[in-house]
Amino acid sequence: xxxxxxxxxxxxxxxxxxxxxxxxxxxxxxxxxxxxxxxxxxxxxxxxxxxxxxxxxxxxxxxxxxxxxxxxxxxxxxxxxxxxxxxxxxxxxxxxxxxxxxxxxxxxxxxxxxxxxxxxxxxxxxxxxxxxxxxxxxxxxxxxxxxxxxxxxxxxxxxxxxxxxxxxxxxxxxxxxxxxxxxxxxxxxxxxxxxxxxxxxxxxxxxxxxxxxxxxxxxxxxxxxxxxxxxxxxxxxxxxxxxxxxxxxxxxxxxxxxxxxxxxxxxxxxxxxxxxxxxxxxxxxxxxxxxxxxxxxxxxxxxxxxxxxxxxxxxxxxxxxxxxxxxxxxxxxxxxxxxxxxxxxxxxxxxxxxxxxxxxxxxxxxxxxxxxxxxxxxxxxxxxxxxxxxxxxxxxxxxxx
Numbered sequence: 001x002x003x004x005x006x007x008x009x010x011x012x013x014x015x016x017x018x019x020x021x022x023x024x025x026x027x028x029x030x031x032x033x034x035x036x037x038x039x040x041x042x043x044x045x046x047x048x049x050x051x052x053x054x055x056x057x058x059x060x061x062x063x064x065x066x067x068x069x070x071x072x073x074x075x076x077x078x079x080x081x082x083x084x085x086x087x088x089x090x091x092x093x094x095x096x097x098x099x100x101x102x103x104x105x106x107x108x109x110x111x112x113x114x115x116x117x118x119x120x121x122x123x124x125x126x127x128x129x130x131x132x133x134x135x136x137x138x139x140x141x142x143x144x145x146x147x148x149x150x151x152x153x154x155x156x157x158x159x160x161x162x163x164x165x166x167x168x169x170x171x172x173x174x175x176x177x178x179x180x181x182x183x184x185x186x187x188x189x190x191x192x193x194x195x196x197x198x199x200x201x202x203x204x205x206x207x208x209x210x211x212x213x214x215x216x217x218x219x220x221x222x223x224x225x226x227x228x229x230x231x232x233x234x235x236x237x238x239x240x241x242x243x244x245x246x247x248x249x250x251x252x253x254x255x256x257x258x259x260x261x262x263x264x265x266x267x268x269x270x271x272x273x274x275x276x277x278x279x280x281x282x283x284x285x286x287x288x289x290x291x292x293x294x295x296x297x298x299x300x301x302x303x304x305x306x307x308x309x310x311x312x313x314x315x316x317x318x319x320x321x322x323x324x325x326x327x328x329x330x331x332x333x334x335x336x337x338x339x340x341x342x343x344x345x346x347x348x349x350x351x352x353x354x355x356x357x358x359x360x361x362x363x364x365x366x367x368x369x370x371x372x373x374x375x376x377x378x379x380x381x382x383x384x385x386x387x388x389x390x391x392x393x394x395x396x397x398x399x400x401x
Contacts, residue, residue, distance in 0.1 A: 045077065045078045045079070045276075046080075046081065047079070047105055049067065049081060049083065049103060050082070050083045050085065050094065050097070051085060051106065052112060052213075053084065053085050053091075053213060054084055054085055054214045054238075057238050059235060059260070062166060065290065066107065066262060067082045069287055074279055078279075080104075091213070091214075092115075092210075095112075095113045095263070098264070099157075099265065100159075105262070105263050105264045105265060105268075107261070108260070108261055109123075109259070110149075111194050116156045117155065117343075118343060119343040119346050122347060123149070123258075123261075124257050125196045125197050125254070125255050125258060126197075127256060127257075127326055128256060128257035129354035130358040131257050131353075133169070133256075133258055134292075135357050135358070136350075137288070138353075139349070139354075139357070143349065143352075143353040148345065148349060149162055149164075155342060159267060160266055161263070161269045161270075163261065164261050165261070165262060165285070166288050166291040166292070167259050167288070170251060170252065170255075170257075172236075172251070173250065174229030174230075175220070175236070175244075175248050176248075179247055179315050180249050180317065180318070182318065182320055183204055183205075183320060183324035186201065186205045187205035188207070189207070190227075191207065191225060192225050196329075196336075198210060199332045200332060203331060204324060213235070214239070216228045216230060231255075232295070233300075233303040234301075237302045242312050246311060246313060247312070247315065248312055249315050252317055252325065253322055254325060264280070
């Protein structure tokens with residue numbers, strides 16, 4: 001009798017366990033019973049990006065570098081695929097495409113969105129009150145620039161998250177048919193530039209056409225424009241400037257403090273896990289430093305190649321032209337500050353930051369030309385050329401290299 005009761009109890013126990021198991025499974029509660037949960041594996045989050053640069057440009061390479069950092073740091077959980085300029089939209093259409101969600105993100109420069117609000121060009125397309133590009137990034141991160149950029153995006157209805165990064169060296173005055181010796185040389189010239197630089201060169205007498213990078217050299221070759229600026233030795237060489245001009249003027253205030261921009265569609269960005277958003281932000285800082293280091297290496301190599309292989313002659317922009325740029329920008333700033341409160345607010349903020357930051361910089365850093373001349377400019381029977389003096393006369397402009 002006791003045995004029968006025990007068997008009955010065991011049967012009842014088995015039925016009870018089966019009932020509980022069925023109920024738990026129906027409620028998705030396998031984990032509550034200690035069973036391993038079977039979760040359907042999900043693939044990585046993918047993003048389709050586009051840069052504003054041709055595939056052969058080092059700038060497109062910088063975009064790929066950033067994407068790889070994010071892809072690696074997330075262990076493949078986020079996968080950014082970067083397409084070159086024009087693959088989905090034209091270079092100047094990037095902001096709209098990212099804002100609307102046509103693209104999940106992109107890589108470009110803020111001055112390309114100048115038509116949306118001219119204050120965007122203050123992130124690099126101006127004399128920047130003496131700041132270099134790294135100082136502009138410092139102002140952006142620690143001097144209130146980020147909050148001001150957010151105000152612009154809200155004002156123009158842009159559904160984006162923006163990360164300025166990657167300080168650029170001072171850009172050349174550009175590529176010309178003949179050496180620029182004075183400000184009046186720009187009168188009547190058909191010239192390519194972008195951002196506030198449009199207003200600056202117009203103020204110097206040029207007729208300006210804002211062309212994306214891939215269209216500049218063909219326009220020069222066909223005579224649609226007389227001269228143009230783009231950015232640096234590597235990009236300019238890849239685009240083929242040396243095939244249509246042998247004269248490049250170095251140093252200018254029109255874009256002496258520009259940087260790149262990484263854009264995300266805000267809705268897409270906000271939907272990402274917090275950990276992934278943090279990785280994206282820190283990857284921006286890492287890419288900014290890495291881009292600077294790569295640029296020094298690659299730009300300096302191409303600077304040599306342009307002179308030795310391509311027979312390009314480089315000249316230092318005359319001080320009279322540089323001073324004229326500053327005078328013209330004063331007028332441009334007054335005009336836009338009067339018409340656009342955001343422009344004035346940003347310009348005032350940059351002025352305040354620049355007054356102390358540039359003073360500190362000028363007082364702190366030693367003039368490297370003295371050291372360079374000491375080590376590399378020694379010639380038998382000759383003294384090194386002092387800073388700011390021409391290495392050789394060239395139509396009264398200062399020749400470099």
